[in-house]
Amino acid sequence: MALGELERAVMAQLWSAEEPLTVRDVHDRLERELAYTTVMTVLGRLAKKGLVRQERDGKAYRYAAASSREQMAAELMLDALGDVGEDRTAALVAFVDRVGPEEAEALRRALDTPPSGTPRPAG
Incomplete structure (x- = not known):
């Protein structure tokens, strides 16, 4: 699920917040010439996509990211990998x-560590 530029900007504000934000909070933090209703629409769409949690706070709603930035990036990469069809190996090699070298090293370390956090035995 690809996100548009404004959706990414809204998500960045939610990820950087320490607590759920109102539409007004997000609108003010974006520091752009946008209508309040535009931000409200984007937050509503993100909530429908399951990317944002929406909770009632009096007459207003507060919004928070449903997952971390890292979890969402992983989901986007998995979705993209699923879109390649059968030749996933070629897509992974191209990726x-x-x-860069730092990311490649991080991938090597991640592949050498099982999800439980215990290093896999060599060989």
């Missing part, structure tokens, strides 16, 4: 060819 690894484009990342």
Whole structure:
């Protein structure tokens, strides 16, 4: 699920917030010439996509990201990988060819560590 530029900007504000934000909070933090209703519409769409949690606070709603930035990035990468069809290996190789040395090393470490956090035995 790809996000538009404004959706990404709204998500960035939610991720950087320490507590859920109102539409007004997000609107003010964006520091752009946008209508309040535009921000309200974007937040509503993000909530329908399941990317944002919406909770009632009196007459207003407060919004928070449903997952961390890292979790969402992982989901987007998995979605993209699913879109390639059968040749996932070629897509992964092309991805690894484009990342920098630090990212490549982080991938190596991640592949050498099982989800439980315990290093896999060598060999």
